[in-house]
Amino acid sequence: MLHIVVDAMGGDNAPAEIVKGAVLALNERKDFGIILTGDENLVRAELGKYKYDASRVEVIHCSEVITNDDVPTHAVRSKRDSSLVVGLKQLKERDDVGGFVSAGSTGAVLTGGIMFVGRLKGVQRPALCPAIPNVRGGVTLLCDCGANAECKPAYLAQFGIMASAYAKAAFGIQNPRVGLLTNGTEEHKGDPLHQEAHGLMKDLQSIDFAGNIEGRDIMYGDVDVAVADGFSGNIALKSIEGCGKTVGDLLSKEFRKSFGSKLAYLCARKQVGKLKYMLDYNRFGGSVFLGLKKVVIKSHGSSKAKSITPSVLQAVDAYRGNLIGMLADMLAETAPEGADE
């Protein structure tokens, strides 16, 4: 049976919300199992709160936890018995394990992923790729959103290839349109990094390049993939997140102001709820770490159960949708000789 490893100790709400989210995922579908890595006593205490098929759950005890205060590169080397490192090693070593989910330190997931799972052949830099809901009711994949603060033009071109494979494998988008996120739509816009990346992407046969796009096109445009350097991609993602949170807060505040506005809320709650649902990108799961030999998913550090559940199911779907195979194929088609570093 396919297994997904869940880092039970990663994130602000571990292990309670992580275990709960994993169990909910398990109860939603019957065709996979879960391996929880973490402090066995704590994890079993949380598991004890729920009903589930115990034959589909493994717990692997680990004595250490990597926190956000740890220096990632040091932590993944020194904390060999941490829930994160042990989990990644399970992913690497076991054929029945198809994916790994963690809400822990982003830096440690990235460093550990590269170190213990390894890059696919031809990948220059793996990249984080979340799915952001757009105005068309679909998603726009934003790649990279933070794994690589400093990029070279060739990395950006490869992000376009990897995210296209992801759009096909996980979202069934046949011919994903790929835009390059810059400060204007004209071809000459951007700094030298993005100008040069534009030139490379225009020549790529394997992607459908739509040219430069602006920040507003992530949610409002007609591309399926927005390619970004990790620095500005991260800023775009979090700007959208802040705007969404602000809207939600202001709306709640308005509807709570008076008896009349509370009544208004009763009338409009269905529509407001629908809006909140559409904007909630947690329902698409976490950010996939594209470019590794197996499926690694980074869930938000503040993830609660309702974010962990879709992350686990996303790992199942990405595995079954043959994400890794498609990535490998598209990279092999386009990778220049000697692109490995």
Added chain:
Amino acid sequence: MLHIVVDAMGGDNAPAEIVKGAVLALNERKDFGIILTGDENLVRAELGKYKYDASRVEVIHCSEVITNDDVPTHAVRSKRDSSLVVGLKQLKERDDVGGFVSAGSTGAVLTGGIMFVGRLKGVQRPALCPAIPNVRGGVTLLCDCGANAECKPAYLAQFGIMASAYAKAAFGIQNPRVGLLTNGTEEHKGDPLHQEAHGLMKDLQSIDFAGNIEGRDIMYGDVDVAVADGFSGNIALKSIEGCGKTVGDLLSKEFRKSFGSKLAYLCARKQVGKLKYMLDYNRFGGSVFLGLKKVVIKSHGSSKAKSITPSVLQAVDAYRGNLIGMLADMLAETAPEGADE
């Protein structure tokens, strides 16, 4: 009497909406006049549609228009009789002119502003600085949001100084808190540009530096000023714009779906309207171009009258709030010798 120059031919909706917006501003306050630059026949035809005090309006005929298809550096040199260049020259030469507003080509406003109005002493790079509504009901100033796609650390530090002066002069914020927009809050985050800028800003006595901030903090955090390089600042601004537009569209769509949802809208329209108002950053006017010897305001290219009116009033307020004097003082306090380039 104080005059504000308005480029009547700049933007997608010129001259109709520009003239309308200028007249509305005129009729809102009695203590200033307007100079419209543009095709006199067209401008007078638009003016003829409204009631206003003709003694407070001048029209200066120009035979040319700079469009978004023009190359900015070339256009401001060759189209000397364009509404933009003639307007900027009025601003430069006349003591009774306190500000300039255009919804025309951003590049041309920036290039023309530097060429014809000139930089304040000590300014390395002027920067565009819009005001973005935040969850606290106030504004966060985002500087730079697109004037400088490529920056040096010292530019970023100076953006912090200029935007602080703007926060004081135009928004009455006594002690503005300044954050540096990067991909994480920890001090070591970001690329070398932002790491070095962080070091410079930490040492500045003239600003209240709050450290690194993330994209979500623009609307959701507790800073008054977000300093950004023009590339990622532009991406942040437009990502927020796209998210706001998406929310507005989805909400309208939900409320239009059925008879029941239309009824729900009737109940909730006051709250939804309030939300839209709070998120509408056009009500704060355009982006001030900070660092010039006089007040230059760039209104959105798609500006309608309701965006031009606050931009004109913003120019009046910035002039009367002594923005330029405060900028000059803060720059003189902190500018290192020889910072002029």
